[in-house]
Amino acid sequence: xxxxxxxxxxxxxxxxxxxxxxxxxxxxxxxxxxxxxxxxxxxxxxxxxxxxxxxxxxxxxxxxxxxxxxxxxxxxxxxxxxxxxxxxxxxxxxxxxxxxxxxxxxxxxxxxxxxxxxxxxxxxxxxxxxxxxxxxxxxxxxxxxxxxxxxxxxxxxxxxxxxxxxxxxxxxxxxxxxxxxxxxxxxxxxxxxxxxxxxxxxxxxxxxxxxxxxxxxxxxxxxxxxxxxxxxxxxxxxxxxxxxxxxxxxxxxxxxxxxxxxxxxxxxxxxxxxxxxxxxxxxxxxxxxxxxxxxxxxxxxxxxxxxxxxxxxxxxxxxxxxxxxxxxxxxxxxxxxxxxxxxxxxxxxxxxxxx
Numbered sequence: 001x002x003x004x005x006x007x008x009x010x011x012x013x014x015x016x017x018x019x020x021x022x023x024x025x026x027x028x029x030x031x032x033x034x035x036x037x038x039x040x041x042x043x044x045x046x047x048x049x050x051x052x053x054x055x056x057x058x059x060x061x062x063x064x065x066x067x068x069x070x071x072x073x074x075x076x077x078x079x080x081x082x083x084x085x086x087x088x089x090x091x092x093x094x095x096x097x098x099x100x101x102x103x104x105x106x107x108x109x110x111x112x113x114x115x116x117x118x119x120x121x122x123x124x125x126x127x128x129x130x131x132x133x134x135x136x137x138x139x140x141x142x143x144x145x146x147x148x149x150x151x152x153x154x155x156x157x158x159x160x161x162x163x164x165x166x167x168x169x170x171x172x173x174x175x176x177x178x179x180x181x182x183x184x185x186x187x188x189x190x191x192x193x194x195x196x197x198x199x200x201x202x203x204x205x206x207x208x209x210x211x212x213x214x215x216x217x218x219x220x221x222x223x224x225x226x227x228x229x230x231x232x233x234x235x236x237x238x239x240x241x242x243x244x245x246x247x248x249x250x251x252x253x254x255x256x257x258x259x260x261x262x263x264x265x266x267x268x269x270x271x272x273x274x275x276x277x278x279x280x281x282x283x284x285x286x287x288x289x290x291x292x293x294x295x296x297x298x299x300x301x302x303x304x305x306x307x308x309x310x311x312x313x314x315x316x317x318x319x320x321x322x323x324x325x326x327x328x329x330x331x332x333x334x335x336x337x338x339x340x341x342x343x344x345x346x347x348x349x350x351x352x353x354x355x
Contacts, residue, residue, distance in 0.1 A: 250325025261314030268307025275300035
């Protein structure tokens with residue numbers, strides 16, 4: 001644990017203070033109190049806090065005179081107080097409290113502006129990780145005392161810091177170069193992929209165009225060959241659709257005749273019912289003779305007979321036509337069928353070879 005106590009005897013000189021603080025001299029009047037601080041490198045946070053409080057308290061003790069009648073501090077008194085500040089700063093620095101050490105060094109420098117204190121402040125800044133401030137203070141120390149006891153160490157520290165800075169700059173430059181190369185590689189890869197995609201699309205378009213042209217050429221060649229075959233002597237003329245399907249017209253005529261016969265049957269049946277209705281009216285008991293109804297009934301009866309007879313004949317003829325059309329082609333001579341209508345009735349006439 002760090003300890004601090006007041007003692008009327010002067011403390012032991014530190015390595016830094018020994019270069020500028022002379023031996024203490026006895027005076028008739030009491031001088032400022034002397035603070036002796038010892039620190040072990042225990043690393044305990046409570047020790048550091050206690051030491052910090054003791055060292056800060058020493059500032060007030062050193063800056064307060066013992067008696068109100070004390071005379072202004074002489075140069076020897078300033079040197080002694082500055083030495084105590086330096087010892088306190090070294091103790092704080094040893095415990096790792098670099099900011100407190102810097103505070104004590106600066107107070108000592110205000111009393112005795114010795115270059116060694118600049119070196120001590122630089123050391124504290126370096127240990128605290130503030131290398132830029134340390135570098136400037138090392139250079140300032142060499143400027144003030146180029147041949148001082150710490151000049152070589154200051155030069156070594158400057159070289160060390162500058163080497164570290166150069167290495168850091170080199171690493172930063174390498175990282176920046178690596179990042180630029182990575183981005184350039186990604187850009188090249190993206191460009192290559194874009195060009196490859198364009199090449200694929202161009203190839204697909206070219207193949208599609210070649211396929212289309214080949215199809216057009218094939219069709220043109222087929223048309224040319226067909227035209228040449230049609231214009232050649234002895235070429236077979238196009239076959240008639242009726243020749244390819246023998247009897248098709250007869251089948252169509254049979255279907256039409258059957259449909260007409262069915263219509264005739266319906267008409268005959270309708271007029272027959274009408275004629276029967278008129279006949280029933282005239283045959284009722286007490287009915288008066290009506291010549292108009294008689295004529296209408298006779299006319300309806302005639303139409304009914306013709307419709308029924310003609311419809312039946314047309315249905316029969318249509319069936320015959322359809323059958324003959326179906327069987328046509330078995331005989332070289334075609335069978336001719338024609339409807340016949342006379343005063344005695346309606347029928348069909350057949351001519352040709354019977355299949």
